[in-house]
Amino acid sequence: MTPLAAAHVDTGDTAWLLAATALVLLMTPGLALFYGGMVRTKSVLNMLMMSFVSIALVTVVWLAAGYSLAFGDDAFGGLIGDLGHAGMAGLGPDSVQGTVPTLLFATFQLTFAIITAALISGAIADRAKFAAWLVFVPVWALLVYVPVTHWVWGSGGWIVSRLGALDFAGGLPVEITSGASGLALCLVLGPRLGFKKDAMRPHNLPMVVLGAGLLWFGWFGFNAGSALGANGLAAAVFLNTLAAGCTGLLGWLFVEQKRDGHPTTLGAASGAVAGLVAITPSCGSVSLLGALVVGLAAGAVCSYAVGWKFRLNYDDSLDVVGVHLVGGVIGTLLIGVFAVDTMTGGTEGLLYGGGLTQLGRQLVAVAVVAAYAFGVTYGIGTVLDRTLGFRADEDQEYTGLDLTVHAETAYDHGVLGHGAPVGHSVLPSAQKVKPPE
């Protein structure tokens, strides 16, 4: 993501970024389905809602202050932007960022912030108090997502401008922050009741596959849109994105076949996502060969990483750590190996004669961002848990959050629910008329 100095709008670039922004926004409902299919029937709606409300919550804080703090002029040592554009002040239809309207650039970036917050919800599935989540998301977006984004893509941000690490589409701000934050939050909340004891099978795998498909579709906007132009780099990134998703899928299935004896549907969906996660930071700096290896490595390694929670006793319910943190680290580090100057315009990785320098920079960026996201999220989570309470009540959790929090159930199965429902009568208040006295 290189901000250009030219001050006129390119219509081709703008058209592509408009489309890409819509694609990235679609990823969040896609993620909701991906996660929703993996939880049990009793809390699928809650899972969908945690993603869906993030769209609204993050949008409000982004427009109020988030965009300015992330992409405004550097206010302090490459750590945070200023509040010059708070409330989108000073930005109108004529404002230009690179070759696209600034308002479009800001909206494109907003869709990244939305899905990053939504990603965390997978680590605390089935047991979070919804009211606490509503507070957590905006606070987290401002205290974790916004600073890290400034470090990486903001003007004068220290990771890219000073350290010289590379991150094309968000391995650091999106994948590693969401993964490390998910780990922190699932430690604050503790495991689901019955973790490691009860079977917590995904209730709807077709929904998971649909969600993975929508994520993959949207990911083209996420990665190729990050070229911020309709050009050859966008095309190369697009192809790298497809390639890594494919080798991620194959890598995961290969391990499953060898280890468990079955290639699973959930494994295919997870492997594709793991490959896409890993190519996110690296799509704009690695060769096609690099992309194939990055995807394969992520698919294979993540298929093991999702099992760590059972050994180490943290209930990262839907594997935000195993897929996003681990996949994000793999992709961000492998830039230091597979970076080619035809993509980066200079920087080369270990494999192309660049030595260990770039790998070292990537390692520092990964370590600092992971530690920052983990630490701050642990703090936010603990404060919310001590004040509002972040963990749902025991009976809410046993009954399911759909019924106890949202007063809904996802499915109406069986003869007792068909046509004229048995056991469901319309309450007077729902008829909008008071019964005669």
Place this chain on the structure above:
Amino acid sequence: MKLITAIVKPYRLDEVKTALQELGIHGLTVTEASGYGRQRGHTEVYRGAEYQVDLVPKVRIEVVVEDAESDAVIDAIVRAAHTGKIGDGKVWAVPVETVVRVRTGERGPDAL
């Protein structure tokens, strides 16, 4: 009268229905059921985590017949549901005190 209850493999349901129709039994109730006996469950794998599923899906067939027909019906169900493999199920009969047809109010064997 006897209530005959059969727990059988779901895919044998059609054979059991046909066998009962051939005996002139018109009317039965089928429920989806789960359970286990000597047949053990199966394992499922999700992201490498293995789950033991103990309860095996079965169908529960219930039919009320006159005492004289009871043995023939039981034999017919057993023949139709038989595969010879573990998990074929069970059939049992218990006495029924009375039966009423809701539409007409007929009682006893007339209501069957």
